[in-house]
Amino acid sequence: xxxxxxxxxxxxxxxxxxxxxxxxxxxxxxxxxxxxxxxxxxxxxxxxxxxxxxxxxxxxxxxxxxxxxxxxxxxxxxxxxxxxxxxxxxxxxxxxxxxxxxxxxxxxxxxxxxxxxxxxxxxxxxxxxxxxxxxxxxxxxxxxxxxxxxxxxxxxxxxxxxxxxxxxxxxxxxxxxxxxxxxxxxxxxxxxxxxxxxxxxxxxxxxxxxxxxxxxxxxxxxxxxxxxxxxxxxxxxxxxxxxxxxxxxxxxxxxx
Amino acid sequence: xxxxxxxxxxxxxxxxxxxxxxxxxxxxxxxxxxxxxxxxxxxxxxxxxxxxxxxxxxxxxxxxxxxxxxxxxxxxxxxxxxxxxxxxxxxxxxxxxxxxxxxxxxxxxxxxxxxxxxxxxxxxxxxxxxxxxxxxxxxxxxxxxxxxxxxxxxxxxxxxxxxxxxxxxxxxxxxxxxxxxxxxxxxxxxxxxxxxxxxxxxxxxxxxxxxxxxxxxxxxxxxxxxxxxxxxxxx
Numbered sequence: 001x002x003x004x005x006x007x008x009x010x011x012x013x014x015x016x017x018x019x020x021x022x023x024x025x026x027x028x029x030x031x032x033x034x035x036x037x038x039x040x041x042x043x044x045x046x047x048x049x050x051x052x053x054x055x056x057x058x059x060x061x062x063x064x065x066x067x068x069x070x071x072x073x074x075x076x077x078x079x080x081x082x083x084x085x086x087x088x089x090x091x092x093x094x095x096x097x098x099x100x101x102x103x104x105x106x107x108x109x110x111x112x113x114x115x116x117x118x119x120x121x122x123x124x125x126x127x128x129x130x131x132x133x134x135x136x137x138x139x140x141x142x143x144x145x146x147x148x149x150x151x152x153x154x155x156x157x158x159x160x161x162x163x164x165x166x167x168x169x170x171x172x173x174x175x176x177x178x179x180x181x182x183x184x185x186x187x188x189x190x191x192x193x194x195x196x197x198x199x200x201x202x203x204x205x206x207x208x209x210x211x212x213x214x215x216x217x218x219x220x221x222x223x224x225x226x227x228x229x230x231x232x233x234x235x236x237x238x239x240x241x242x243x244x245x246x247x248x249x250x251x252x253x254x255x256x
Numbered sequence: 257x258x259x260x261x262x263x264x265x266x267x268x269x270x271x272x273x274x275x276x277x278x279x280x281x282x283x284x285x286x287x288x289x290x291x292x293x294x295x296x297x298x299x300x301x302x303x304x305x306x307x308x309x310x311x312x313x314x315x316x317x318x319x320x321x322x323x324x325x326x327x328x329x330x331x332x333x334x335x336x337x338x339x340x341x342x343x344x345x346x347x348x349x350x351x352x353x354x355x356x357x358x359x360x361x362x363x364x365x366x367x368x369x370x371x372x373x374x375x376x377x378x379x380x381x382x383x384x385x386x387x388x389x390x391x392x393x394x395x396x397x398x399x400x401x402x403x404x405x406x407x408x409x410x411x412x413x414x415x416x417x418x419x420x421x422x423x424x425x426x427x428x429x430x431x432x433x434x435x436x437x438x439x440x441x442x443x444x445x446x447x448x449x450x451x452x453x454x455x456x457x458x459x460x461x462x463x464x465x466x467x468x469x470x471x472x473x474x475x476x477x478x479x480x481x482x483x484x485x486x487x488x489x490x491x
Contacts (some may be wrong), residue, residue, distance in 0.1 A: 017293035018407070022404070025399070025400075029395060032344075033392050039275065039381070040378055043262050044378045044382070047378070052379075060357075060358075063358075063383060067388060067391075071388065071391030075395055075399065079402050081423065084399075086403065090395045091345060093344060094318070109307050109310055115407045117293065118299060120407075124290040125307055129312060131283050133312055138326060145330065163441060166446045166449070166478065170448065171450065174450055174454055229419060230418075233415060240417070
């Protein structure tokens with residue numbers, strides 16, 4: 001009884017791989033940033049073609065204002081999914097239209113969860129492969145630019161690229177709707193989506209929400225999901241189950 | 257000297273080539289290390305191969321869309337600079353916006369960047385580069401603390417685990433209705449892709465290799481169906 005008020009402290013040590021991935025990722029990111037900025041600077045020096053600061057500053061400020069906040073939000077939103085693959089993802093770009101769907105799909109295939117060592121490793125594999133594929137395709141495109149141009153610039157190809165994200169999410173949605181695999185699974189987790197799903201649906205049908213505003217809507221959806229999750233967890237609707245044990249027992253309401 | 261002199265210069269080819277080689281080298285080292293970690297974590301070699309094949313299949317179609325963007329940008333910026341920009345950091349929407357904002361502030365046309373003074377071209381290069389530094393800087397400074405903090409929260413309490421799971425769920429909860437209800441062809445692309453994925457998943461129980469191409473195949477068929485519906489609606 002003497003130590004009744006003593007708090008339990010759970011010590012969690014990071015896996016050496018996660019440590020390595022973050023350490024090298026940061027070094028890579030610093031080198032990448034310096035090199036990316038060096039390319040135009042070297043061109044300006046070698047060709048003695050410095051633009052007038054007054055001419056480019058308004059354009060730069062516009063871009064920074066439009067993308068600065070968005071970039072911060074993207075880091076906040078996507079890092080929980082990407083884990084230590086965040087560095088390579090942000091260096092190679094095409095985040096929402098390529099990297100995030102690939103990582104989500106890879107984690108589903110491997111049956112691993114985000115923010116775990118295995119989830120991080122799978123995310124990194126997926127990001128590396130996806131980045132290399134894009135680089136290779138663009139190299140091929142460089143060399144085959146002349147014959148490819150009529151095909152890729154046709155109206156059919158242009159219109160096809162509009163439906164890319166819809167087709168990508170159609171495939172990924174299956175993984176989210178299907179029963180979870182793995183030992184320690186979260187039961188009834190789809191219920192946390194119900195409020196943002198309905199809200200987005202209503203706004204989309206009424207024409208008040210466009211695809212370009214997805215980021216803003218996600219910012220609204222995250223707290224909604226977390227609040228719903230908290231209530232449902234307290235009520236015992238959402239719980240964790242060990243799928244290796246049978247029969248599965250649903251816990252009573254979480255006492256906290 | 258015109259913008260074209262820089263855009264087609266061997267120097268730019270070398271700088272971009274070296275940058276891309278460095279990125280590929282880092283990706284290959286990370287890939288090897290991550291694969292080793294997966295094996296240690298009990299993920300089978302077969303499963304890793306499945307992840308790699310599926311990611312290649314999932315990346316092909318979006319990469320072709322990026323290639324379309326490359327051709328659009330190449331018309332006004334030459335081929336080497338868009339090759340670099342779309343291989344790293346950028347996306348078509350951002351690159352076009354950044355280039356447009358710069359040419360507007362310089363009072364010139366996008367179409368004149370290659371034939372105009374070299375200063376205009378380097379101006380666009382600088383703005384396109386400096387305009388996206390915020391994301392990588394934030395990642396470098398905070399991603400480790402943020403990501404490992406989430407990892408600790410997830411592994412030390414059930415509630416932390418639920419809260420973190422809510423983030424990817426929120427992304428899906430927004431994108432699915434947004435894409436499904438934005439237009440009929442978008443809904444067709446989504447639904448056809450979903451049905452094909454389910455079909456492939458069932459088929460892959462008999463033909464195992466099928467599972468590796470599920471996402472690529474479902475995307476192609478979804479997009480083809482959407483384009484066909486768009487064509488029919490226009491008629």
